[in-house]
Amino acid sequence: MRKWAINRNNLFLLPSLIILIPISLIPFLIIIYFSLLNIYTFNFYNPSWAGLNNFINLVSGPDFWNSLFVSGLYVTVVVGAEVIFGLLLALFFNYNFYGKSVLFVIIMIPVIISQAVVGYMFLIMLSDMFGIVSYILSILNVKISILGERAAALAAMILIDILIWTPYCFLVIYAGLKTVPSAVLEAAKIDGATKYKLFRYVMLPLLLPIITVAVIFRTIDAFKTFDYVYIITGGGPGTATTTLSILIYKYFDSGNIGMSSALSLLVLIMAILLSRLYYSFLVSRRWQTT
Amino acid sequence: MNMMTQRSKRNLIISVVVVLIVGIAIGATLIVLNPSAPAKEKVVMIVMSGPEAEYIKKAAEVFNAEAAQELNVQLEIVELGRDQYFDKVKTALLGRSKEFDIAWLINLDIAQYAKAGVIEPLDGYISDRNSMKYDINEFLPIALEGVKYKGKTYAIPLWISTMFLYYRTDLVSPNEIDEWDKFIETAKRFTKSYNPNSSTDYGTTIFGAPFVTMPMEWYIYLWSYGGEIIKDGLPVFNNPAGLKAANTYYQLVKHGIVPPDWNTYEYPKVLEAIKNGKVAFGIQWDAAYFEIKSALGDKVEIMPPPAAPGGKPAAYTHTWTMVINGASDKKAAAFKVMTWLTLDDKGAQLLGSFGLPIPTRKVLTNPTFKEKAPHWEKMYNQILNYGHSLPVAASFSPIQDRLIFYLSKMLSGELTPQDALNKAAEEAVNIMKEAGEYGA
Structure with a gap:
């Protein structure tokens, strides 16, 4: 009887498997195959075998390490900032105040707008000669080319990401906050917990699973950031904003499908490892009871 | 009330079914009456x-x-x-x-x-x-x-398609910008950081965005210095002529005579810069002619891109x-x-x-x-x-894409012109070997 129940339950996986296998698993296997070939546009149907050469060329050249550094910095800063700001916003919205629902809608707007639209919007706004941001900076006598200077361009991309994705983290954490039982909070208050202790020792441990989810989703997503960075800077100046996703694209754009596939695989492995690391850290009992 | 609702629902369903049947019947009749009309x-x-x-x-x-x-x-x-x-x-x-x-x-x-x-x-x-x-x-x-x-x-x-040098007739004369050295010096005169009284913000522009148009612009420099992209089945753009071309191209960014966010400049932004009088002259596609002319009228004219000192201009096409x-x-x-x-x-x-x-x-x-x-x-x-004319080779397009990558690095100062060209040439050799075109 039990065995039948398990099999019947497994049947419920079928619809998602039917979708996932063709759109996810098969391309994944193809990527593995391509990564082992010298495959370009011109020899797409007749490529030669490369073995692990694509991987070796990647890790022995400077471009991979530069992009890994850019992506690492990018992911660390944006995920950290988005989760912190998202948490602060969620705590703020936990109070009742006038205009809360209107403010909620306004805050969610960046998530709704397509990333490509965001890209073109900021490309115009940050343009040195035509952009409003540069105009305001020039009035303030701040002489900086936001998209033309390496550090400024990367900082701008990070700020844009934070602006777009903080609402997402806020939404997830806020939903989690609403599930914290009020009885637990009341009990803590009766026991004399201060606001800080209430947050640190009651709310935060209860929110950790949902924060973990937000961090994992955002880490994976931030690793894949492409659209607006490519539209605004194209990965430049030079390789200053060339994240791993943009480097993958640049190899693909060059027709070097083998290198592009090999790098895609490496990024996938890194994203999985990083997510696993986060998960282990955030749900460890040591963190919860410290 | 409930009965009324049920009756309304039934009537609605009947109406939809009738409309469908009539629609299908009309469609079928049209097809039968006009069987010879082949679908385009x-x-x-x-x-x-x-x-x-x-x-x-x-x-x-x-x-x-x-x-x-x-x-x-x-x-x-x-x-x-x-x-x-x-x-x-x-x-x-x-x-x-x-x-x-x-x-x-x-x-x-x-x-x-x-x-x-x-x-x-x-x-x-x-x-x-x-x-x-x-x-x-x-x-x-x-x-x-x-x-x-x-x-x-x-x-x-x-x-x-080809690229012209568009220039403001009210600001510069052709003989001030017909050679690269003069081109750079004149551009300085129209850049506010060199000349605060300049009527334009910058002297010129550049196709600096990492897009296919970037190397296309650079070939003008390359050819004007007597260089080639591929010769006798070998990449030769990193020879002395190529280096001169790369150096000149890099000077535009180094001297700050192009907008500082040059790395975002492609057709639309170059067009806007020329059209709106933000620059005094710039290389741009022939397709932009009508728009630039309609914005600036007689104040703008076209001429071939500059040449190497004492040399002949080169035109990308x-x-x-x-x-x-x-x-x-x-x-x-x-x-x-x-x-x-x-x-x-x-x-x-x-x-x-x-x-x-x-x-x-x-x-x-x-x-x-x-x-x-x-x-x-x-x-x-x-x-x-x-x-x-560009080389007719299966390997050329990927080689050009690698040139985009390395020219971007060069313009941003990540690589010297010589290193950028050498790296691109090194990769070009591998691509040509893979395509069976190396030395061919």
Whole structure:
């Protein structure tokens, strides 16, 4: 009887498997195959075998390490900032105040707008000669080319990401906050917990699973950031904003499908490892009871 | 009340069913009454945004109104942005997708797709009198040569493109910008950081965005210094002439005579900078002529790009072409569309009347075209006197893409000009070996 129940339950996986296998698993296997070939546009149907050469060329050249550094910095800063700001916003919205629902809608707007639209919007706004941001900076006598200077361009991309994705983290954490039982909070208050202790020792441990989810989703997503960075800077100046996703694209754009596939695989492995690391850290009992 | 609701629902369902039955019956009757009317084949053409896309869309309207019936073909235009166009074409062709039948390709891309076997050779259609109603030799020989790979014709030329040096006649004279050294010095004079009284913010612009147009601009520098991209099956752009060209290109950024966010400058931003009087002169595509002229009138003129000191200018030129997707089920219909647009009196003259320089004698000598495109004579002379052709090689397109990567690094100061060129040449060798073109 039990065995039948398990099999019947497994049947419920079928619809998602039917979708996932063709759109996810098969391309994944193809990527593995391509990564082992010298495959370009011109020899797409007749490529030669490369073995692990694509991987070796990647890790022995400077471009991979530069992009890994850019992506690492990018992911660390944006995920950290988005989760912190998202948490602060969620705590703020936990109070009742006038205009809360209107403010909620306004805050969610960046998530709704397509990333490509965001890209073109900021490309115009940050343009040195035509952009409003540069105009305001020039009035303030701040002489900086936001998209033309390496550090400024990367900082701008990070700020844009934070602006777009903080609402997402806020939404997830806020939903989690609403599930914290009020009885637990009341009990803590009766026991004399201060606001800080209430947050640190009651709310935060209860929110950790949902924060973990937000961090994992955002880490994976931030690793894949492409659209607006490519539209605004194209990965430049030079390789200053060339994240791993943009480097993958640049190899693909060059027709070097083998290198592009090999790098895609490496990024996938890194994203999985990083997510696993986060998960282990955030749900460890040591963190919860410290 | 409940009964009323139930009755309303029932009535609604009955009404929907009746409408469906009547609709199906009318449709079926029309088909039975007109069994001989064959359905027109719908040919989809994918095009890249820009002025030419607008011309083609207008031409498609005329085609569908006046030629579709006779040719039994309906033409649909799908327009894509400049950023995504080349990727879309690449993935669709390599994936043998049937989502479009005709694509626009720059002639330098033809070889790689021809070698991959994903675009249709057209010789069979050209020699078949049933499908080819026109004389293919109407095209200029140089245009026809540019669409061939290993002796086979893979595309129909659509228009010739080149780059001019646009300059403000009220600010500079041609002899101040006809050589690279003078070009840089004059640009300083029109850059506010050098000359606070300058009427423009910067002297000039650059195609600095990591896009296909960047190396195209750089080739002008390369050729003007006597360099070549590939010679005798070897990449030679890193030789002394190439280094001079790279150094000069880098000077524009180093001296700050181009906008500081040069790395985001592509066709639209270069156009805006010239049109809005933010720069005194700049290299830009011929396609921008009408827009710049309409904005600045007599205050702007065109001339060939600068030359090396004491040398001869060089002009970049390529042909935009139409190719047939190898996976298409409507190849014959697609061929009819392509020849109508470029060789038919109606289609070709219509496109010509918009100012599109289809490289055929009929269009280029047509008074309407000459009137619409007064710059053509200069353009023609520029191509004739200073034009350089790109290598016809399957490996060329990926080599060019690596040049984009390394020239970007050079302009940003990550690599020296020599290192950037050497790195690009090193990768070019590997690509050429893979394509079997190294030393060939």
